[in-house]
Amino acid sequence: MMLMGQGKGETIIKLKNNSPGFGDINIPKAIIKTPAGIHEFHNYVRDLTIRIGSGNAGTIALDFVTNNSGGIINVAIQSEDGKGNTAISMTREYQGLAC
Numbered sequence: 001m002m003l004m005g006q007g008k009g010e011t012i013i014k015l016k017n018n019s020p021g022f023g024d025i026n027i028p029k030a031i032i033k034t035p036a037g038i039h040e041f042h043n044y045v046r047d048l049t050i051r052i053g054s055g056n057a058g059t060i061a062l063d064f065v066t067n068n069s070g071g072i073i074n075v076a077i078q079s080e081d082g083k084g085n086t087a088i089s090m091t092r093e094y095q096g097l098a099c
C-alpha cells in the first residue's frame with residue numbers, strides 16, 4: 001500500500017472540525033489506518049500533510065503497520081487546536097522493520 005501526495009503542504013488530508021466519532025480522547029479513532037497483518041509488506045505514506053482540525057481530541061492521525069520494508073516519509077501532522085490523541089501510532093500487532 002502506498003499513499004503518496006505531491007509534498008508536505010501541497011497534498012493535505014484534513015479531518016473536518018468537530019467530526020463525529022473523533023472527539024473522545026478515551027476512544028481514539030484513526031484518520032488513516034494501514035492494513036494490518038504479518039504479510040503487510042511495503043506500506044508507505046509519503047509526501048503529504050495530515051491535519052486533524054479542531055475539536056477532534058480523540059484523533060490518531062496515522063495508525064501505521066508495515067513489515068520488512070515501508071515507511072513514513074516527508075509527512076507533516078498538524079492539529080489546529082493543539083489537541084489530538086496520537087500523531088503516529090505503531091502499536092498494533094505484527095509491526096516489522098521499516099526503512
